[in-house]
Amino acid sequence: MELAAIQTRVGAVHPDALVPTDEGAAYLSMTPEHWADVAQLLRSDEELRFNVLMCLTGYDRGPGEPLGVAYNLHSMDKLHKLEVRIEVPRDGGKIPSVAQIWRTAEWHEREAYDLFGITFVGHPDLRRILLPEDWEGYPLRKDYKEPDYYRGIPVPKDKRGWE
Amino acid sequence: MSGYFRNIGETFTSLWDGMRVTWGHFSNKERLNATLQYPHEKWPIPERHIGFVEKDYNVIRSRLHVDIDDCIGCLQCERACPVDCIKIETIKVPKDVELGSTPGSSQTSTTSNGTNKRLLVGRFTIDMAECCYCNLCVYPCPEECIYMVGGPNMDKHPIDYEFAVRDRNGLVYEFDTATDEEVTQIAQLAGVADHRAQRTERLEQMRQAVLAPVPAAEAVTNGEEPVAAPPVAKPKKVITEPKMDLAVLGAIGDRVTRGLAKKAAMKAVRAGRTSTEVAEQVKAALEEGGKLTPEVADIVAGLAKIDIQQPGGAEEVAVAEAGVEEVAGADTEAEAKRAAPEPVADADATPKKETAPAASGDGGKGKVDLTILNGIGDRLARGKAKAILSKVTRQGGTPKDAAEQIRTALTELGKLDDEVEAILARLEG
Amino acid sequence: MTSFTDSLIELLGGLAWVPENAAGIIFVTVSVLVALPVFLFMTLNAMVAVYMERKVSAFMQDRLGPMEVGIFGFKGGKRFWGGIGQTVADAVKLLGKEDTIPGEADRALFIIGPFILFGAAFATFIGIPIGYGLVISDFNIGIFFVIAISSIGVIGVILAGWASNNKWSLYGAMRSAAQMISYELPVGMSLLLVVMVVGSLQFHDIVMWQEQHRWFLFHSPFTALAFLIFFASGVAEVNRTPFDIPEAESELVAGYMTEYSGFRWSIFFLSEYANMAIIALMSAIIFLGGWLSPLGGLFRTFNLEQSWYFLEGPWWGVFWISIKAIALIFVMMWVRWTWPRLRPDQLMYVAWKVFIPFALANIFFVGIWELLLG
Amino acid sequence: MTTKAEVVKNFGVVQTEEMVLNMGPQHPSTHGVLRLKIRTDGEIVSSIEPHIGYLHRCFEKHCENLSYEQVIPFTDRCDYLASMANNHIYSMAVEKMLGIEVSEKVEYIRVIMTELQRIASHLLAVGTFGLDVGGITPFTYCFRDRERVLDLFEYTCGARLLYNYIWVGGLSHDLPLNFRQYAQEFIDYFEPKINEYNRILTYNKIFIERTGDVGVLPAEVAISYGCSGPVLRGSGVKWDLRRDEPYSIYDRFDFEVITGDGQMGSLGDCWDRYFVRVREMGESVKILRQALAGLPEKGDVQENIPKKIRPPKGEIYFRGESPRGDLGFYIISDGKAKPYRVKMRSPAFSNLSVINEIGAGWMISDIVTILGSLDIVLGEIDR
Structure with a gap:
């Protein structure tokens, strides 16, 4: 199924969910409000049947810009793919979790939360996954500053030691 | 029930089959040894010659080497390195100066490919402890002078993969051959900062920063002790036996x-x-x-x-005194080492080598070679001479000055004989 | 039937300079004198067996094993004897290691644990003959003694595991307890059938019976099966693969030994290899004719003439029993380096649902066999 | 806290409590620095909570500060047992962004290398799986053969583990002179060895008892959790990107997609996952034979390497079949020399997340088995 057809199909059920994208973009943009419903539709609709969430990528558009999440979906039955993007404001942006729809998302959402600070509403266990629980800040954000100290240990920043 | 017995039967047959496999390996004389008796046998490195010049280049990734004479300081390898383990600092040689023409220079003006070198490589260090052996630095080099050992010029660098060191600093390879003087000269000519001097300064600052909390922290004071200790300890040790x-x-x-x-x-x-x-x-x-x-x-x-x-006696004082002076001299020298190399040490290098073993632990480390005076038979004369020599060197005088002063002093004492004269002549070089 | 202890007591008692009524002194002297060879045997056994284990495993895995350390300059090259001094070096290293006891451990029990295990193995050797008359003490309840004493070791294992205050150790100890208790039964039952046939619990009597008749391995299909059950259960009792769940290095790190180091750990090791030797020796004595020559045994089976017997006698007996025991130990190693490990529940399955029913049936059938043919 | 009244009330009632057991981060069977927080009731495990991140090396953050070609040595270090596959898939992702077509010879060499890497990786998986269930000897046999693959790699590019061999647009070195012959020799040597592994491990009754019917992963669950590779195929799903989304030149080769068939128990048990790997080695040998036969003699492997790698603005998600499953790279480019964002979708990350689902209810010994059958590499999970 082509992107345009999928767009039409989703638009027919949830007209508010879609956000217009740039010309020639190979993805669908959506608002976070309807994402849970749309995801359910994508997963269970007879024609769509996106049963695999290949990848969930958090990204940062830059300082001051919104944060985003890209979902790469794939259907093993219908053999078609889709990329969905959802962007939320930098501070306090919330996206509905799809961990119950695609279990893959459970850990990937935790990763996006860990590294970008995107909150996923309805996630069963939203904790840091790769970094220590007491880490401050979200390292993959473009405006992230390395801390000077971690648990009282100075973070080495230059290699003058061996010069 | 039949399943139960079939299970037992299967167990016997399959387990026996597995045991036959291991027995086959156990009894096989020409077994393929999965391991290597390492220090006695070595991993055979494949002989693989490809790359720039087919017969020269080997693909082994063992450690980086730089033919520094061919390096033009283009920084390509430094940029290519994904882990920043290569550090290069260069000084642009002024147009009218040819590299290698400055006095005392060890540099060549062209590479072996004939390219003119316009940059003096004042620093080329590779930290092999950080290297990720990706080989990415090898490709961009226009002069083909950086490569993994086993690469070009294989005759010069036999294939080897054992370069473990006991100290991490041993893995920081310094390839630059430019001398300090050269760097200073070129930097002056080019009108840019002398990066080596800057680096020495920075290191000194760091050292100071480390040493700064000394009075407060007791542990650091302990660390300083070895510097002060030897003058006290040494003379005692020396005099314990005839x-x-x-x-x-x-x-x-x-x-x-x-x-x-x-x-x-x-x-x-x-x-x-x-x-x-x-x-x-x-x-x-x-x-x-x-x-x-x-x-x-x-x-x-x-x-x-x-x-x-003999143990004890008046000699103790003289030797103890000498020991203190030696160490003091060494200390001052260490501080001034980078800035001005001590000419005394250089001049005395040859005789020192000969006499030092004879001194048998008499603080032979001292840069001012006091041991040379040990040949003086008369005790009083020897003590006087040593005192003068160390004093003069401490004030920055040459051995020649010292010899003159010793002569005067000894003439006054009436101790200047032929033997002393010969030794003083040696001191003068 | 004289034993080593009896002979010593007789010897000491008969000496002219030993005072009358000095039974106490003689008893103490003899105890020390007999304990010494047992201890030496255990130590030597562990060292040789460890070396053998390493070499066997290495050769089965296409390796060479220890190759560097020789004795007296003898290294032996790329053969079985290369690195012959390795276990000596290891023993020295183990004794020189720091002896750590975890802070939260129960110190007293932690220290006692390995010694109980060691003591059990040590005491078991008292009843095991290694030749005609070469036994520390020849009990008339030999088999019973050996089975009873060897199972004391499990107490040491449980103490060690519990006192370590480590969850992995505790798991190892509990598994070990379940395993040892379960496998005592098939061991006892398969020996019972031999006792039934011979009519004596004494090791010497069993071997004498085999001398007069035939080895138990060839006596009847049921005794052969009993041998298998006994040997497999024995392997299980000494915690070796495929029954090594108390140690299970891929699951429990090192089981009950996790927190031990240095000398204490080496005592565990010593006991494990001593137990191996016990199982091998017992199998050899009870089922493989003990110190009897295998050739003689074969001919006896076919009722050939006396003149065919050769290579027999008290010292040849030691040789033959060693050969048999070493072969059995080799089989244990062979098995260990070939098979994977069972799961605890499967281990119980094997004991309760396979070995015990078969052992029970064996007793019944061997009784019938004896009635019909014996 | 129990009150005294409760104690009195429950007096004589046998109570058991669950125990929390920390398996790892330093444990012989967690295949790296993985920590499993296990709640157990005796030997029975009621829940498993994996804690990862002990090997986190900021791969994605690094990528944002490196040029595209400098990322390749870092991909080596993600799944360090399948570096060639990582190189291959990353390079293909960037090539797709740049619109580069690589030459026939390069494609063939890449396939040969990736398949050799698959054999090496599966050998390690098979060997360590044997180790997990207690069989030590198969492990050394597997390593002995894996060394031969690594020898081939060393012969080709000078490195044994972290190659940086497959570059964007080409390769770092051409094949050595007699590579075809050596590879052929290896294949001929290796193929009968698979039978040896089967004899000593696969069809060993104890091994079957330990792995058959243990940790059953139904196909639905596997797909939902995003499992891939042998873990997914072990559950009977015939899904292999080499066949279903043919990239590189995989569509030219004739090979079978191996799936589990529940031969020794239920479909999707540990034995199936294990055996899929064993049989996949045979399929890799098949591909290697065809690829070696079709390998073009002449050709420059570096002719298509771009001078400057600056993909146009945009993003791409490209995935391929690494030995552990679908390895995906999501790359966002802002038109500069450094990637704006690189996300690596590592197969083992998703494969590991399923462990609570299939491991709960089994014994501690089985957790080790199940973990081994998932064949995780922590370098890739933590990145």
């Missing part, structure tokens, strides 16, 4: 003969012989070794004149 100045033997030209003589002399001294007996024994030993020429015999005869220092 000792004789064997510097006289340094005059023997042949190295083998010298060694033989010194060995015999040391043995005799330890055994508590008088100086005449020592000379006799040395002579006997040399005769036995077939090394006794008339000249050597003369030198050995000189031994008989030298006193043997």
